[in-house]
Amino acid sequence: MTSHSHLLMTPSDEEGVSRVMQSLGHCYVQYINKTYRRTGTLWEGRHKSSLVDADRYLLACYRYIELNPVRANMVHQPGEYLWSSFRANALGEANKLLTPHALYLSLGDTKQTRLTAYQALFENELDKGLMSNIRKALSFSMLLGDSRFEQQIEEALGRKVGLARRGRPQKIKCK
Numbered sequence: 001m002t003s004h005s006h007l008l009m010t011p012s013d014e015e016g017v018s019r020v021m022q023s024l025g026h027c028y029v030q031y032i033n034k035t036y037r038r039t040g041t042l043w044e045g046r047h048k049s050s051l052v053d054a055d056r057y058l059l060a061c062y063r064y065i066e067l068n069p070v071r072a073n074m075v076h077q078p079g080e081y082l083w084s085s086f087r088a089n090a091l092g093e094a095n096k097l098l099t100p101h102a103l104y105l106s107l108g109d110t111k112q113t114r115l116t117a118y119q120a121l122f123e124n125e126l127d128k129g130l131m132s133n134i135r136k137a138l139s140f141s142m143l144l145g146d147s148r149f150e151q152q153i154e155e156a157l158g159r160k161v162g163l164a165r166r167g168r169p170q171k172i173k174c175k
Contacts, residue, residue, distance in 0.1 A: 001072065005066040006131045006138075008085075010054075010101055021047045050137040051153060053145030057134075058103050061144070062089065063126055064134045078122065 011017050029042050041130050052061055062085070069081035078086040087093040089104065107117040134154055137144040143153060154161055 001068060001074075002006055006068065008052075008058075008061055017049055028099055048138060048141045051143050051145070052137075053143075053149040054101070056149070057147065058101060059121060059143050060126065060130055061134060062104075063121055064131060067122070067126065090115060090122070094126060 007020075009017055009020065011020075012097050024040075025043070032042060033039055042114070044080050049066040052058060066078045066081075066086040066089070069075045069084065070078055078084055087100055088098050089100075092111060104114065104118070108114040114170045134144060136142060143150055145153075150161060
């Protein structure tokens, strides 16, 4: 996209996404600055990340991301966008940067059946409520999942997750 990028990643360890973003920020910025004779950072702030319940939302996130250039009227079809993973996931174009997720691989036993099944996911528009949930999760770095998923994450982290109240916590009045 012209103003932002979406990366849908399944890290191999808990620091994986942070390391990728750090490397991207370091190496890519150096490349761009050297190539275009500029200085400074390319991004306004820290990256935002959201944990996604893969079983319920992963393929919806694929669709959301790959339809973004279509919604922005940059292209008519997602495969027309040069930087889209749709070209690999639905059209079979080789891309060394992508590793198919297990859920994607489960769409079919052969490459052709996966491509066909994946293309079929794009026959209907994304539900507006689902798009709203994805946008909210992205904007606020929230979980994208149901209450069971939220409970699993809270247990794993040993703390509550979700939107916290803004500002300083209220002082407890002593008697």
